[in-house]
Structures are given as C-alpha cells and as structure tokens.
Amino acid sequence: MSGARALAVVAACVAAAxxxxxxxxxxxxxxxxxxxxxxxxRAGRMSEARDRWQLAETHAESLLTHHPKSRxxxxxxxxxxRALVHMEAYSDGIVALQEAAGLVGSREQRLEALGLLGHAxxxxxxxxxxxxxxxxxVGSRRREVRxxxxxxRGRLLLQLGAPDPARADFERxxxxxxxxxxxxxxxxxDDTAAAGxxxxxxxxxxxxxxxxxxxxxDSLAAAGASAHxxxxxxxLGRRPNIPSGAxxxxxxxxxxxxxxxxxxxxxxxxxxxxxxxxxDSVAGQxxxxxxxxxxxxxxxTDSDLERQRDALVDLRMAGGTAxxxxxxxLRLLARLDTLAAxxxxxxxxxxxxxxxxxxxxxxxxxxxxxxxxxxxxYPQSPWTPKALVAAIAAGYPAPDTVRDLLASxxxxxxxxxxxxxxxxxxxxxxxxxxxxxxxxxxxAGPSARPVPGPRRPGVVGAVDDDDRPRVPRPAPVxxxxxxxxxxxxxxxxx
Numbered sequence: 001m002s003g004a005r006a007l008a009v010v011a012a013c014v015a016a017a018x019x020x021x022x023x024x025x026x027x028x029x030x031x032x033x034x035x036x037x038x039x040x041x042r043a044g045r046m047s048e049a050r051d052r053w054q055l056a057e058t059h060a061e062s063l064l065t066h067h068p069k070s071r072x073x074x075x076x077x078x079x080x081x082r083a084l085v086h087m088e089a090y091s092d093g094i095v096a097l098q099e100a101a102g103l104v105g106s107r108e109q110r111l112e113a114l115g116l117l118g119h120a121x122x123x124x125x126x127x128x129x130x131x132x133x134x135x136x137x138v139g140s141r142r143r144e145v146r147x148x149x150x151x152x153r154g155r156l157l158l159q160l161g162a163p164d165p166a167r168a169d170f171e172r173x174x175x176x177x178x179x180x181x182x183x184x185x186x187x188x189x190d191d192t193a194a195a196g197x198x199x200x201x202x203x204x205x206x207x208x209x210x211x212x213x214x215x216x217x218d219s220l221a222a223a224g225a226s227a228h229x230x231x232x233x234x235x236l237g238r239r240p241n242i243p244s245g246a247x248x249x250x251x252x253x254x255x256x257x258x259x260x261x262x263x264x265x266x267x268x269x270x271x272x273x274x275x276x277x278x279x280d281s282v283a284g285q286x287x288x289x290x291x292x293x294x295x296x297x298x299x300x301t302d303s304d305l306e307r308q309r310d311a312l313v314d315l316r317m318a319g320g321t322a323x324x325x326x327x328x329x330l331r332l333l334a335r336l337d338t339l340a341a342x343x344x345x346x347x348x349x350x351x352x353x354x355x356x357x358x359x360x361x362x363x364x365x366x367x368x369x370x371x372x373x374x375x376x377x378y379p380q381s382p383w384t385p386k387a388l389v390a391a392i393a394a395g396y397p398a399p400d401t402v403r404d405l406l407a408s409x410x411x412x413x414x415x416x417x418x419x420x421x422x423x424x425x426x427x428x429x430x431x432x433x434x435x436x437x438x439x440x441x442x443x444a445g446p447s448a449r450p451v452p453g454p455r456r457p458g459v460v461g462a463v464d465d466d467d468r469p470r471v472p473r474p475a476p477v478x479x480x481x482x483x484x485x486x487x488x489x490x491x492x493x494x
Contacts, residue, residue, distance in 0.1 A: 026063030057083035074103030248283035285322035297362035385413035
C-alpha cells in the first residue's frame with residue numbers, strides 16, 4: 001500500500017472514531033436519559049423524570065454546541081425539543097423543534113417533531129400554527145406519535161367550538177388520556193350524566209393517571225356534580241393499587257373543594273382521611289394545617305387556640321408550603337396576644353383583636369365573646385356600642401341580652417342608632433368616631449408589642465395587619481376550558 005493511500009485510510013479511521021465519539025459522548029447519553037425520563041413518567045415519579053429530561057436536554061445541547069454540523073444534529077434538536085416540552089419550557093421547545101423538523105433525516109422523525117411542535121403551539125395559544133402541525137402529525141405510522149397528535153387536535157377542535165370532530169379524534173386516539181378528554185367534552189356539552197358515567201367506568205379500570213383524574217374531578221365538581229366528584233374520589237381512595245401519596249392528594253383536592261362550597265363538616269372528615277392516609281406527605285401536612293385552621297374557627301375558648309398553636313408549631317418544622325402556612329397562622333395567633341397586651345388605647349386594640357379573630361381567623365364565636373367583653377372591660381369606651389353591634393352580627397348566642405344592654409346603657413350612641421336604622425344623633429358624630437378609631441390604631445399600632453413577662457398563649461412574634469393565611473386550594477378546571485396535553489403536572493416528592 002502506498003504511503004498516500006495508507007494516510008487516507010488512517011484519516012478515514014480517525015474520522016470514523018471521532019464520529020463515534022460524538023455519538024457516544026453526546027447522542028447516546030441524550031437518548032439514554034430520554035428513555036429514563038419516559039420510564040420515570042410512566043411510574044409517576046415526576047420529580048425524577050424532570051431531572052432526567054434536564055440531563056437529556058443538557059447532553060443534546062452539548063452536542064449541538066460542539067458539533068453543530070454533525071450527522072446527529074437533527075436528532076439532537078429533536079431530543080432537546082422533546083425535553084423542553086416535557087419541562088414546559090414551550091417557547092425554547094418551539095425553536096428547537098422547528099430546527100429539528102428541518103434537519104431530521106426520516107419522515108417519521110419529522111412528524112414526531114411536528115406533533116410536539118403542535119402541542120407546544122396549543123399550550124401557548126397559537127391555534128392556527130398548532131392546527132397545521134397537528135394535521136401533519138396525525139399521518140404518522142408510529143402509534144404513540146399519531147395518538148398524541150389526535151389527542152391534541154381533538155383538544156384544539158374542542159377549543160375552537162367543533163365538538164363533533166373533536167369527539168372523532170378522541171375516539172380514534174388510543175392515548176390513555178383520551179377517555180378523560182371525552183368526559184370533559186360531555187361536560188362542555190352540559191351532559192353531566194354522560195360524563196359521570198364515563199368517569200365511573202374509568203374508576204373501575206386498573207390504570208390511574210393521577211393528573212387526569214385530578215382535572216376530571218375538578219371539572220365534574222365545577223359542572224355542579226360535586227357529590228359525584230366526592231364519591232369518585234372516595235372510590236379511588238379505596239383502591240389498593242394507588243399509592244398513598246396520590247390518594248392523599250385526591251382527597252385533599254376534594255376536601256378543599258367541599259370547604260370552598262361551605263361543607264365544613266364534610267371537608268373536615270375528608271381532611272382527617274388525608275392525614276390518616278399519608279400523615280407525613282406534603283398533602284397530609286397541608287391537610288393538617290387546614291384542620292388546625294378549622295379548629296381555630298370553631299374555638300370556644302382561648303385554651304382551644306393554645307392547643308392548635310402547639311400543633312402548628314410542629315407543622316411549621318415540616319417546612320415547605322405547609323410549614324409556611326402554619327407559620328402564617330402562628331403569626332396571626334401571636335398578633336392576638338400583641339393586641340391584648342397593648343398599653344396604649346387598650347379598648348381600641350381589644351376591638352381590633354376581636355376583628356382579627358372574626359376576619360382573619362374565622363373564629364366567629366370567640367370574636368363575638370371578645371366584642372361583648374368590652375361592656376365589662378371598657379364600659380365607657382365610645383367603641384363599646386360598636387363592639388356590641390358587631391357581637392350580634394357575629395352570632396353571639398344571647399343576642400337579646402346584648403340588645404337590652406345597648407338599649408339601656410348605650411341608647412344614645414351613634415352605633416346603636418345606626419343599628420336601629422335611626423338617623424338621630426347625626427351622621428357626623430358617627431363618622432367622627434370612626435375616624436377617631438382609625439387614627440388611634442394608626443398612631444399606636446405599628447409600635448405595639450407584647451409586654452415583657454411570661455409568654456401569653458399564642459405569642460411567637462408580631463405580624464403585619466395585612467398578613468393573611470394562605471390555605472392551599474386546587475385550581476378549578478371549568479368544563480369549557482380545554483386542558484392541553486403534555487406531561488402530568490409535577491408534584492412535590494412525598
């Protein structure tokens with residue numbers, strides 16, 4: 001072999017080796033982590049899946065940075081776009097998938113890129129662009145690409161007010177989310193019975209796509225079938241094949257829906273179930289905080305508040321959202337003691353304390369008692385009649401006694417006259433008292449702190465007046481509003 005030919009062979013071998021290194025160092029790892037991410041999603045380990053998608057995207061981007069002209073550039077763009085869509089970085093995903101659609105070598109890869117591109121367009125509200133990409137992707141010979149494109153196109157058609165072709169796409173799609181979209185379509189058409197029957201049949205199956213179930217139950221309740229949503233949540237909670245954390249989240253969602261609808265007793269029972277199912281989970285801790293708030297709202301004595309304070313101190317140590325919510329409630333309890341201990345204008349601050357019980361903590365019974373207590377503690381205060389009127393409105397159990405007190409002791413007060421519907425005494429006196437109360441609280445309020453000495457129940461520090469507790473609530477999903485496809489919404493780790 002001549003020297004020149006030998007050099008050419010060596011150069012070819014070196015080029016092949018370099019090309020192989022590009023694949024194994026970049027594309028192989030990108031595909032490896034893609035497979036791991038998809039397996040984690042199927043197992044419901046969403047936090048782990050996101051980490052794997054991030055690794056897949058990083059390796060694909062590294063290949064594109066160092067070898068932009070590589071034969072695997074199109075595939076790398078596709079992997080990167082897929083990862084970005086799964087991580088819900090839709091704008092960046094669209095850029096990557098547009099590159100992929102123009103560079104990939106095979107028809108099926110191009111249709112996969114278009115299907116993902118259509119999904120991303122659908123999520124960000126670009127209906128026209130989504131329709132064109134999805135119309136192409138439904139022609140794929142690969143089942144998973146075609147089924148997802150049909151699912152997304154059905155969602156788009158439903159959004160555009162075309163339920164019949166949407167139904168056809170949902171029925172053609174074998175994506176496991178398609179039956180849940182059919183249920184939502186029935187809700188859009190106001191056929192709650194048909195939707196409920198479909199969800200009943202799905203509840204008897206073995207699969208459990210948690211995110212789709214949570215959206216379905218939200219939609220069913222929003223359509224006026226709250227009792228049916230509760231029955232389904234309870235049925236799913238009894239299934240042995242569903243992880244305890246997922247059961248806890250379903251029951252928490254339902255308990256909070258019931259609480260928002262005013263079913264306090266039913267909500268409390270269901271939130272107790274959440275704690276029993278998964279006490280140390282994120283959902284279990286969130287439920288425990290809400291139960292403390294419900295107990296505070298129903299408190300009859302200050303010692304009841306102290307018991308809940310002790311429970312909230314433990315929950316605060318858990319950290320996360322539940323810990324922050326527990327701390328917010330603790331700060332409100334502390335504010336009660338701050339107001340009760342104020343050495344300046346104590347009557348005004350006692351009145352503010354009663355309002356805090358009523359408005360921020362929902363403890364109407366305790367608030368009513370605190371309002372009435374002003375008649376004994378501050379009988380000469382100009383704001384005591386205002387407190388007595390507020391006690392009646394808050395549901396004080398002996399309202400006639402309070403009315404008699406107003407009539408006998410405070411008959412001439414502008415607050416008593418206003419409550420009776422009389423204008424005697426003049427609006428100017430009423431407004432003057434209201435302005436005086438506001439100014440008194442504004443002048444003394446910011447400096448009010450607990451007095452030195454033994455800690456009173458609930459004292460952990462002062463809080464601003466506008467600090468309000470944050471009670472976790474599920475985001476309602478109105479039936480007429482389409483839910484784009486994609487990875488299930490990530491949940492915090494148990």
